[in-house]
Amino acid sequence: MEMERAEPGRGRRKAEHKADTREALVAAGRTLFAERGYAATGTEDIVAAARLTRGALYHHFSDKADLFRAVMERSARDMAEHLIETETARAVAHPEQDAWTMLRLGFQSFLDACSDTDFQRIVLIEGPAVLGHSVWDSLVDQHGYVLLAEVLTVAMREGSIDELAVQPLTRMLAALISEASLYIARSEDQATAREETGQALDRLLAGLELRPTPRDR
Structure with a gap:
């Protein structure tokens, strides 16, 4: 049985996508935390600003405080x-x-x-x-x-x-x-x-x- 070959560069693109997603969340969080403060910034505001889903946020960070730490x-x-x-x-x-x-x-x-x-x-x-x-x-x-x-x-x-x-x-x-x-x-x-x-x-x-x-x- 012939094994399926991995697409060249697929792993690298996946890693780059994950890094881009994390960077977008950090950038959005940085802008909102600076403008509104931690308490007044909700996770829904952050994912909306980053144009991502809440699932993406919790894939990279355990909670809002974890994102704030980053x-x-x-x-x-x-x-x-x-x-x-x-x-x-x-x-x-x-x-x-x-x-x-x-x-x-x-x-x-x-x-x-x-x-x-x-x-x-x-x-x-x-x-x-x-x-x-x-x-x-x-x-x-x-x-x-x-x-x-x-x-x-x-x-x-x-x-x-x-x-x-x-x-x-x-x-x-x-x-x-x-x-x-x-x-x-x-x-x-x-x-x-x-x-x-x-x-x-x-x-x-x-x-x-x-x-x-x-x-x-």
Whole structure:
């Protein structure tokens, strides 16, 4: 008995279709969650916007919260990639800047990025409320801790900041920037909050800079 041969490329097309379906659901969810918020967005709204069925939604996600998690992770990843591109361009334009200067400027860029309304609502405000505060720690762990630790290590090696234990310093700085971003997102006057928070953050970071000893002067 001759076995039926698989159509060439059929498996690849099926995988691409599944990926396209998932992408359409995430894109629709991202738009609606940002505009209306989690509670005011129903699954029927999402599938209608994506032009798909509820069956397609539940094939890829267990429930609305599972879809929201994917949307939040995508928003956080896109923000991380944007910041990396910004800092890479700055490094190319200003090769004379050391790692510590780049990090301080990078923190300010992140605070600027927190003014993005979609990122604010999905990641900073709705995310902890829907999924719990631990989800923020998980996102920072994925997109921030390793890079931050690397830059701090380089800054210490260059002699820009005091030599301290990198891991606790990384966690403390990540918590600091996290609270700063939440403060901006929840403020009624975000422009003023951004300016004042940026000043306070940079002043705190200045305390880490290596000071010359009397013998070095």
